[in-house]
Amino acid sequence: MRILFLTYQGDMAGSTNSIAFLCRGLAKRGHQVYLGIRKESLLWQLVEDSNVVRVPMSFGGKFDLNNWKQIRDVVRQHRIELINAQSSHDRYTSIFANKFFGLGTKIVHTRRQMPLSLGGPVQRFLYNHWTDGIVAVSRQVKEELVKLGFNEANIKVIHNGTPTEKYAHIDMHKTEALRSKFAISENDFVLGCVSRIKNQIQIIKALAHVEQPVKMIFCGIEATEEMKEIIAGYRAAHQVFFEGHVEGDNILPYYKLFDAKILASTMEGLSQSLLEAMALKVPVIATAYAGNLDLIEDRENGLLFEDGDIEKIAELIQRVRSDQSLRNTLIANGKITALQKFNIDRTIANYEEYFQSLVTEN
Structure with a gap:
C-alpha cells in the first residue's frame, strides 16, 4: 500500500510516539509510507532513520490552499492510495484537498481523544459522506462518536499500543x-x-x-x-x-x-x-x-x-x-x-488489515 500520514501537531509525547511507531512499523512491513509534517516537529526526528519518507508541509488552517496543494502533489506524485489524518486540522485539509482536486484517494481519520464536541451537521456530513472510515483508539471513543451522530458502521476500533x-x-x-x-x-x-x-x-x-x-x-x-x-x-x-x-x-x-x-x-x-x-x-x-x-x-x-x-x-x-x-x-x-x-505490533497489524480492506474494496 501507498499511505500518506498527516499530522500538523507532532509534538505531543504520547500521540507523537504512537504515530512514529505506526509509520515505522508499516514501512518495515513493506508498505510505502509518507509522512506530511512540519520539519521542526519532534515527529520529524523520530522517523529520520527509517524507511518512512518525510514530506515537509506548512499548516495555515483548514482552508489553507497551499496545504491542500502540498497534499495534492504528494498524492499524485507517489500515487497515494490512502490518507490517514492524525490530528483535527488534517481531518479537514485531507477531505477538502481530496474533493477540490478530485484525487480519489481513501480518507481515514484517527480519533485519539474523547470527542467533547464535533461541530454540527456540516461536520457530520463531512465525516459520514466524504470519508472512508474513522479509527477510534478505544470502544469509548467510538461510543461517543456514535452518540454525536457519526455512522457506527464507519468507525473501526483499533487500540493504541506500546513497543517492547x-x-x-x-x-x-x-x-x-x-x-x-x-x-x-x-x-x-x-x-x-x-x-x-x-x-x-x-x-x-x-x-x-x-x-x-x-x-x-x-x-x-x-x-x-x-x-x-x-x-x-x-x-x-x-x-x-x-x-x-x-x-x-x-x-x-x-x-x-x-x-x-x-x-x-x-x-x-x-x-x-x-x-x-x-x-x-x-x-x-x-x-x-x-x-x-x-x-x-x-x-x-x-x-x-x-x-x-x-x-x-x-x-x-x-x-x-x-x-x-x-x-x-x-x-x-x-x-x-x-x-x-496492547503491544504495538498488534496495533500495526490491525491498521494494516483495516487499511488494506479499504484500499481493495470496490
Missing part, C-alpha cells in the same frame, strides 16, 4: 540523578503523574485526605495558583514537584522513581502514559472513564475511581501504598497487559 523495545534501554543514570534531585530515600512513597493539564487538581485535592507523607511528581504541567493554595494547606508533610514539559523518551527515567502512577483525565482515548507505567511495573490508578475502561480491569491490573471522587482517590493512594499483595498483582498483570495485549 521502548523499555529496553532506559538511562538509569538519569533516574539516579532525578532520585538525588528529589532527595528520594528508601522509605519514601513516590506518586507520579505524567500528563498535560487534565484534572490534576483532583489529585492535589485528594492528597489533603492522605495522612502519610507522599512525594508527588507532576510531569507535564506547572502549578496553578489554585494548586499552590491547596498545597499550602496540607496537614501532612507532602512534597509536591512540578516538572513542566519533559521531552520525548526523557520521561521514561521518571517512571523508575514512581511507586504508583495516577491519571485523573477524562479525555484520554487510550493513555500512552498508563501503558508506559504498566510496562515498567508501576501500579496505576486512573479515572473509570473513556479508554481507561478498555485498558484497566479494576483491582486486576490497575485501580479505578469515578471522576471527581476525591475521597476515593485518597483511599486508593493509601491502598496501593499499604497492600503489598495488591501491588504485586497490579504489577504482574499490568506488565502483561501493556507488553502483550
Whole structure:
C-alpha cells in the first residue's frame, strides 16, 4: 500500500510516539509510507532513520490552499492510495484537498481523544459522506462518536499500543540523578503523574485526605495558583514537584522513581502514559472513564475511581501504598497487559488489515 500520514501537531509525547511507531512499523512491513509534517516537529526526528519518507508541509488552517496543494502533489506524485489524518486540522485539509482536486484517494481519520464536541451537521456530513472510515483508539471513543451522530458502521476500533523495545534501554543514570534531585530515600512513597493539564487538581485535592507523607511528581504541567493554595494547606508533610514539559523518551527515567502512577483525565482515548507505567511495573490508578475502561480491569491490573471522587482517590493512594499483595498483582498483570495485549505490533497489524480492506474494496 501507498499511505500518506498527516499530522500538523507532532509534538505531543504520547500521540507523537504512537504515530512514529505506526509509520515505522508499516514501512518495515513493506508498505510505502509518507509522512506530511512540519520539519521542526519532534515527529520529524523520530522517523529520520527509517524507511518512512518525510514530506515537509506548512499548516495555515483548514482552508489553507497551499496545504491542500502540498497534499495534492504528494498524492499524485507517489500515487497515494490512502490518507490517514492524525490530528483535527488534517481531518479537514485531507477531505477538502481530496474533493477540490478530485484525487480519489481513501480518507481515514484517527480519533485519539474523547470527542467533547464535533461541530454540527456540516461536520457530520463531512465525516459520514466524504470519508472512508474513522479509527477510534478505544470502544469509548467510538461510543461517543456514535452518540454525536457519526455512522457506527464507519468507525473501526483499533487500540493504541506500546513497543517492547521502548523499555529496553532506559538511562538509569538519569533516574539516579532525578532520585538525588528529589532527595528520594528508601522509605519514601513516590506518586507520579505524567500528563498535560487534565484534572490534576483532583489529585492535589485528594492528597489533603492522605495522612502519610507522599512525594508527588507532576510531569507535564506547572502549578496553578489554585494548586499552590491547596498545597499550602496540607496537614501532612507532602512534597509536591512540578516538572513542566519533559521531552520525548526523557520521561521514561521518571517512571523508575514512581511507586504508583495516577491519571485523573477524562479525555484520554487510550493513555500512552498508563501503558508506559504498566510496562515498567508501576501500579496505576486512573479515572473509570473513556479508554481507561478498555485498558484497566479494576483491582486486576490497575485501580479505578469515578471522576471527581476525591475521597476515593485518597483511599486508593493509601491502598496501593499499604497492600503489598495488591501491588504485586497490579504489577504482574499490568506488565502483561501493556507488553502483550496492547503491544504495538498488534496495533500495526490491525491498521494494516483495516487499511488494506479499504484500499481493495470496490
